[in-house]
Amino acid sequence: MNEREGRKKNSWFWRWFLNNQVVTALLIVLLILLILIAFTKVSYLFEPIWQFIGVVSLPIVLAGIFYYLLNPAVDFLEKKGLKRVYGIILLFLIVVGLIVWGVVVIVPKIQEQSMSFANNFPDYMNTVDEKAREILRDPIFAQFQTQIENYSDKLMATLTDFIQNFSKSTISSVGKIVSAVANVVVAIMTFPFILFFLLKDGRRLAPYMVRILPNRWRKPTLTVIDEMNEQVSSYIRGQLTVALAVAILFIIGFSIIGLDYAVTLGIVAGVLNMIPYLGSFLAMIPAIFLGIVAGPVMLIKVIVVFVIEQTIEGRVVSPLVLGSQLSIHPVTILLVLLTSGKLFGLLGVVFGIPIYAAGKVLLTHLFDWYKRESRYYYDEEEANEDIPPES
Template sequence: MSALIIVLLILLILFMGNQVSWLFTPLNDFFSIVGLPIILAGIFYYLLNPIVDLLEHKMKINRTLTITGVFIIVIALLVWGVWSLIPVINEQLQSLIKSFPSYVDQFNNVINGLGSHPMFQQFHKEVAHFTDMAASELSQRSNEYIKTTVNSLGSVLGTLTTVAIALITMPFILFYLLRDGDRLPHYIAKFVPTRLQSSFLNVLSEINHQISSYIRGQLTVAFFVAIMFCLGYYAIGLKFALTIGIMAGILNLIPYLGSFLAMIPAVIVGLFISPWMLVKVLIVFAIEQTIEGRLLSPLILGSNLKVHPVTIIIVLLAAGKMFGVIGVIFGIPGYAVAKVLITHLFNWYQTNSDLYETDDGDSEGKQSEKD
């Protein structure tokens, strides 16, 4: 089945669901509470489950004891990482805030220098006029902004409460996922008709493979990307190297677009320091992209998802428009899951429908799963 047909079917399902969105309000309220801890627990499950399996089977350690030990090590590493990185990041952010006025002065000097040239005089006047209008508009709307901020405090507190609940409940969900996760598909299959259980388990296995490959691969690549950018920016003497490098690793979780978004803050800082620093930033970016594209991504990610780059871009644009940042991050694995479901449903329909039978009564052939 072509990628275009799958995308169109997914969009059609979303459109139809939107027409009766009121039916999903209770589900939305439910998932707004339990969705975040389940997603976080799922991510950590795919990261930690191979380690737990290795220790249990290779070293013959009790699974519950293994999970407890892994929990202790992970918590210790997280505490150490936060304790070590937060002061450095905070110091760099404070330095960035203090340096910002000087960056603005440098920008104004560049604009004023261009404004003295006859070619740019009209442009300089328009920029000055726009700046005056923006300042006046900001002054007039300041009270409105303050009221909006005060009114939004309730939603901010609600969000913080949701995050706090997620952080508290997530370890418990993760513990039971690691302990009983392998038995979960067979338990769910009990509610499926007997003759469909085998196919149902195959679908769950394929979905599990798609999600695990994506999560482990993307997080591993993002980790190495953050390290490469941090080392590269430190090597060239770029300010705020650690903060910008970590930001680059996080943005790299967005396929294709993340790499270019990660370059923007480094380019801005390098541009304000000196033209030569900007050149060095671009060199670091070129080296990182070469290593990531030629070595890291093929070695770690491979082609497990079998998704065409054009399909990825379409999914990212659509998911970002509908669900914002969450859609951009989880759009690709969501598409991979939907692709598995739709492909298997289509194959089942193709096998059982008279529309796909040839003259001799045989099926036309299995549906290709390649995009």
């Protein structure tokens, strides 16, 4: 019997298939894919679950964002001797006061400037068109005038078709718009309650969740959850703080140079700044457009404001607030933004980076576990011994 087992273990089938970790891993992947295919065949059974997730996801996301913003303040007040519940109520009152102030002061200003921009937009387009034609009359551009006019006509036709199609789709999907507005209203009404209990009992949530795991998995799982929570919280707090600073800088800068719609442009810049690397440049498009309309002097002033804002943000604000907490290469961030934006649209662009940061923590710990358990990795000293010396 022992000889038979020895011959079996020395056979090529045993070495290359039965006792091969790569083959085992591939079989596990194959089984997972087969399970996913089986789930797709009975996906209708999970439709109520997806509808439930769609309803509760927005208030949970809003509560999570405000939790990361307010939790440090609640912890600070608790350390100063104020009971946690009283600290939460105090912060809720402050936030409600800020919201009321914004609705009374900021929202009417934004509405006024937006309506003014919409009413003056045809005149702005005519001004830009006239200035473009003046440039084309220059002898330098005369040879390209026909091609540029053709491209301009095609662009205007494309924009017209887009506006018409958008209007038709908007009218035809009034029911979807009403449903989306209802979901937003429900989310706004329910997320404060979720936020309250998150701030009150959030510290006990992770230890409670890992109680269903085996004892030897609980501590590593808590470590992973804590690191993921730290990455996401640092990113969200940092990005919102930088966005607020960017909005203030642009509002001050545009107000100083006398650019129209300074408040609205600054707030739009702050919101778009939550898109890393691309937000500020996107926010400058309407400002440059208005600078072209106002004349070359105003255009130069807008560019100067942009350069000053980028310098302050890049040299002062971002290093102080964000630092290098995520340790993600800029090229990786751009790739994540492009991929998540293509797959999930605006939500993917906004939440792609924190999800990637959390996933990176999880994959790093899984890879470390695999290195400890696998025979394919060993100590660095042993690895150096296997490398032949240089001749």
